[in-house]
Amino acid sequence: MLPLLPLALHLLCQGVSAQWSRTPSTCTDASECLSYITVCRDSEYETRDSEPSLWVGTHVLHTEGRYRAKARLTEYFNKKNRPGIQIERTAPILTLYTSLNGDPRPMAVFFLLPRRFLLNPPLPRDELVYLSHAPGQVLFVRPAGALLFRLERKAQELFEDLLRQRESFLRDRFYVAEYSSPLRLFGRRNEIWYQALGAPLCAARYGRTL
Structure with missing residues (x-):
């Protein structure tokens, strides 16, 4: 992934330490999902x-689409790795978007590796596939709809909400997080993510200690 912010937050709510959500509510179609603590939540x-x-x-090449990039990572999960092991499905699948002439363009795709591989991951056999460590990070998240239509508008809405709240975040990129299995036809879960820079102001607004 592109540079991620190493920020470990310990949320205290009513005197009880929050715990990582190992099976968040978004994790319905995968054996393992990215764990997180909800720091604060409002209507936006x-x-x-x-x-x-x-x-x-893997990067999304100019000569191909996002789905070919996803296919390379699927091949990695399907034994195209060293030592040639099958890896169970995880979530979310992330696509990094940056703005090109005002239009969002997919730049890279990422699959989450299971926690057991944190210290000793299978190595890619495809030279276009690479491993990326992400330290703890703070994310601003908004639902993106079931079919990922109008990504630009939905990302812009979250962008403007964060500006109104005077949050500090990386403004030149956003991520689309896909949680649902390709076989799921209804009730699909997708999200827009912006990455925070520093501690979120919302924690102070809600009177929470980080």
């Missing part, structure tokens, strides 16, 4: 502190 977006994680990624 949710702020999360996610755990350190390991991802396998």
Whole structure:
């Protein structure tokens, strides 16, 4: 992944330490999902502190689409790795978007690796596939709809909400997080993520200690 912020937050709520959500409500179609603590939530977006994680990624080439990039990572999960092991499905699948002439363009795709591989991951056999460690990070999250239509508008809405709240975040990129299995036809879960820079202001607004 692109540079991620190493920020470990410990949320205290009513005197009880919050715990990582190992099976968050978004995790319905995968054996393992990215764990996080919900720092604060309002009608516009949710702020999360996610755990350190390991991802396998690939760039979206100019000559191909996002689905070919996803196919390379699927091949890695399907034994195209050293030592040639099958890896169970995880969630979310992340696509990094940046703005090109005002239009969002997919730049890279990432699959989450199971926690057991944090210290000793299978190595890619495809030179276009690479491993990426992500330290703990704070994310601003908004639902993106079931079919990922109008991504630009939905990302812009979250962008403007964060500006109104005077949150500090990386403004030149966002992520689309896909949680649902490709076989799921209804009730699909997708999200827009922006990455925070520093501690979120919403924690202070809600009177919470980080």
